[in-house]
Amino acid sequence: MRKLLSRLGLRFEDPVDERTFVTRFTLDDLPRTQAAMILGACVYCAFAVWDWILDPAHWTETLFLRLAVALAVLLPATAALRWPAARRWAEQIYLSYCVVPGCVLSLIYLRLGPGFDHAAAGMIVVILFVSTLLPLRLSSLAAFCGLTWLCFAVCESFAVHERAGMRFVNNFEIGMAYALSLYAVGAREVRARRQFQTEEALRREKERSETALSELREAQAHLVQAEKLAALGQLVAGVAHEINTPIGLALTTSTAAEGDLRHLQRAVESGQLRRSDLTHGFARLSEGMRLLFSNLTRAADLVNSFKQVAVDQASAERRTFELHGWLEELMSTLGPLVRRKGHTMRIRCEDGIILDSHPGALAQVISNLALNAIVHGYPDGRSGVLDVAAYRSGEDRLRIIIADDGIGIPSEHLSKVFDPFFTTRRDKGSTGLGLHIVFNLVASTLQGQITLSSNGGGGTCFTIDLPLSVDEVEVSEAAEPQATKRVNLGSVVVSSAPLVEPNANGSE
Incomplete structure (x- = not known):
């Protein structure tokens, strides 16, 4: 039954x-x-x-x-x-x-x-x-x-x-009424059951979709964090390479100073110390201390700059900061990598620009764009110029332009560069998340817009428009990927003509 x-x-x-x-x-x-x-x-x-x-x-x-x-x-x-x-x-x-x-x-x-x-x-x-x-x-x-x-x-x-015959008439009429009511109620119940099945299927599908979306957001958050750590890893490698020079010079200088000091000590102990030896020894020790102080100061400055950039990139904290000095510190951590690749980096920034924003997100954006230009814009060991410019575009707006004179982006890739996992260098370890993360951070955390211009072969230019003070919105690292609602490219404007500002990278 x-x-x-x-x-x-x-x-x-x-x-x-x-x-x-x-x-x-x-x-x-x-x-x-x-x-x-x-x-x-x-x-x-x-x-x-x-x-x-x-x-x-x-x-x-x-x-x-x-x-x-x-x-x-x-x-x-x-x-x-x-x-x-x-x-x-x-x-x-x-x-x-x-x-x-x-x-x-x-x-x-x-x-x-x-x-x-x-x-x-x-x-x-x-x-x-x-x-x-x-x-x-x-x-x-x-x-x-x-x-x-x-x-x-x-x-x-x-x-x-x-x-006569009323008994048959009564039962016939009542029987027909019963039959019609049974059919009507049965049809109503079947429709209700189908509607119930549809609602339950939709509810279950919604739960599955929400679960899948939650898992996707969690996975994306892990990928974002991994990408951040990868960028920091590149900075670490560059800073470590750059810091080796002053540390090595300081070590050589201290060794030479130690030798001069022992020479003076032996001369004093033998009683054959001459005035010229004493003057020459003091001169060498003074020069050594000067070189030692200069190189250690340079190493300390690099370490301090890197520490601030690393703290910013590892945190979603909102704070007020002066852009010029902050940008100089950020680009100083990228400087070793840029110079090691044979590139030149130019920075132009108006003085007195105060931002009330998220320096960690902004550092991640600029670092990703700069590293992206170095990796993708100059293949086969080519060298070039990386320009970073920042200026006010209104009373409460800031414009940052990151441009290079690299190979540019092919026209068929312009509409895809901000898509997650899009890359032309997957065989060389690229994940295709760098510019996707940049888009998310600019659109959500920094509450701005990013535009892209590249004419293929003549460099690439990214223009970022930001408010000087972001609205009071709860932001966390895990929540960053959730802003990726790219129904369309809304804030991404792609054109084939270069901007008037300096050219930027061939990124993916």
Whole structure:
């Protein structure tokens, strides 16, 4: 039987889905159902007027029956649904609400003289009410039809009809009413079940999508962090290479100074110290201390600059900072790598520009664009010029231009460079996330726009427009990738003509 009902669309194979559907179907819009039940009780009692017209001698008895049914069954059943504990039995309450008055109605017709000559109309009214105003499933309605029709047939067997053939007419009319109501309720239940399946499928798909999106965001956050660490790793390598020079000179100078000091010490101990030896030794030691101080100071400056840049890039903290000095510190950490590759770096920045923003995100953007230019813009060991310019573009706006004179970006790649995982150097270890991260950081964290210009072979230029003070928005490293809602390139303007400003990198 269950398999048959499942095939007909009147039952779910999953018991959990079945219970959930039955609960939702029977209790959906409960206030309206309770209002209909109160209306049904009133109409049931109001038909006592019809009883009086048919048989004035016995209508008081039928009125008593109708009132008894309303007060003992109909109204208590309606009131019971107000208690949450009783709602689990809602379908049984509906069934008793329908069956009792339907069966008592046959007893009323039996008590009235010509009652069964007019019984079909009253029964059809009850069937119409039950099938349209109460949330009965097909199985419950079938139980109602079977019980009330059986009671009607039994009571009618004791009745005497004034006209021949009324028994057949009554049962035919009531049977047709039952058939139509069963079809209507069955079709309504099938539609409700299909709608329920659709809603459940959509809900589950939404949950799966949200779970997948959460996992994707988490994975993207890890990739962003990995990309940040990779950029820092390149900075570390460049700074380490650059710092080796002053440290090495300082070590050589200290070794030479130690030798001169030992030479003076031996001369003093032997008593053969000459004035010229003392003067020459002091001169060499003084020169050594000067070189030692100069090289150690240079190394300390590099370390301090790198520390500030590393702290900024590892943090999403918002703070106020002066752009010129901050930019000089940032580019000094990139300087060793730029010079090692044979490139020249030029920095132009207006003095007195104060930013209230996220220096870590901005450092990540500029570092990614600069490193991207070095890696992709100059293949085969070529050298070039990397220009970084910053100036006010309005009262509360800042424009930063990072340009190079490298090979540029092919026109077929211009619309894809900000897409995640797009790269032409995957075989050489590129992930294709550098410019994607740049776009996210500029559009979300820094609340700005980034535009790209490249004419293929004549360099590339990135122009970043930012507010001097970002709005108060909660920003975290894990949340950065969530801003990647690139339905279109909105803030990304790609053109084939170079900007008036200096050229920038051939990036991917």
